[in-house]
């Protein structure tokens with residue numbers, strides 16, 4: 001390990017060599033971009049799985065830590081754009097706890113992507129706007145409550161949609177991504193917009209077309225007409241405020257002309273997509289773990305809808321395969337670190353798979369360990385950040401865990417799931433003691449039998 005202690009605090013944080021620079025671009029940062037940062041490209045995700053790109057990224061950062069020590073390292077993406085990679089949990093806590101100032105979530109990269117459909121969303125808001133929009137999101141999503149007060153309506157929608165899927169399961173004796181995803185989007189529309197949105201595929205199409213633009217960020221112009229059509233549709237659901245929906249929560253939460261409620265909802269809808277990948281991967285884990293599945297089945301009888309075991313399985317899925325692999329912040333002023341300073345405007349990157357799969361510090365790194373999330377633990381001990389952390393943490397965390405655990409519980413009630421052949425190259429079935437670094441939900445398939 002290089003001794004960086006001689007550095008004067010005013011020296012810049014160590015800069016990567018050209019070779020390291022190229023390796024970080026290709027082995028760490030390219031994978032999330034190729035897979036699609038805002039809407040996933042299933043073929044690219046399948047390819048990433050075959051090449052286990054996420055493990056390559058983790059290995060690369062381990063090498064950098066071995067050489068430079070735990071302080072951040074930096075590279076220049078293009079003239080005027082510096083990126084710092086964090087390598088130490090303590091620094092992750094520092095950055096997340098000091099959001100939004102001086103570490104703003106509204107980084108240039110995020111603004112480029114999200115402005116295509118939610119330019120007034122909280123995630124791309126400046127600190128002043130954030131003061132209004134963040135509490136609005138927290139209140140509507142009841143961020144601090146394990147079970148949302150609309151849980152009854154939400155779980156009714158889940159029961160009905162999983163019931164509708166059962167016909168397909170019994171008839172085909174299989175479950176594949178397409179059927180699962182179709183069911184998922186129906187329930188997402190019901191939970192976010194109201195029951196009447198169940199079959200409003202148009203609103204999802206608007207959103208997904210705009211997300212596809214978000215994937216290429218500044219490289220394509222905004223489709224303002226499409227954005228207007230999309231946001232007008234959301235406005236309509238806000239006005240309907242169907243009882244039990246998140247739109248009703250938004251409609252009844254205090255707002256000012258700076259809140260722009262209809263631009264907070266796209267984040268809720270699009271982020272629910274990530275929950276579908278996480279839930280399908282959780283089903284992959286359950287399908288090779290009869291013991292945990294049995295415990296989860298018992299739990300659905302005993303403590304529905306607050307089911308710690310199934311929530312822990314979902315959290316484990318998100319630890320093993322984080323759906324937000326890059327957590328980005330922008331330093332709004334020069335900042336001092338143990339190994340030097342970073343200029344104002346530096347983009348700070350937390351590559352979540354590195355912290356979640358660091359087998360040099362986390363014995364459970366590659367093992368299915370839902371108990372990690374069941375033990376009483378102090379969040380500041382370790383940086384497992386599937387939902388980020390600090391004042392910018394995901395306010396939808398509890399809604400996601402409620403939804404995913406209820407869907408998994410409903411599925412397990414009447415059916416057994418076993419892994420079925422797919423296009424995968426990773427060893428199948430999953431080895432719970434040594435899980436792959438990348439897992440595509442899109443090519444996962446299950447053989448299904450009625451219990």
Ligand code: HEM
Pocket residue numbers: 105122123124134137141267268269271272274275276278318323324327328385386387388391392393394395396397399400
């Ligand atoms: C598996 C599903 C999800 C995961 C893993 C997830 C994770 C995250 C992460 C990591 C962030 C922080 C991003 C950053 O700091 O750059 C975030 C932000 C956010 N999430 Fe989620 N999310 C999920 C689903 C949802 C859902 C379903 C909702 C709403 C119903 C939601 C609402 C939000 C909002 C409003 C923010 C912005 C918070 C802010 O900027 O203060 N998320 N989420």
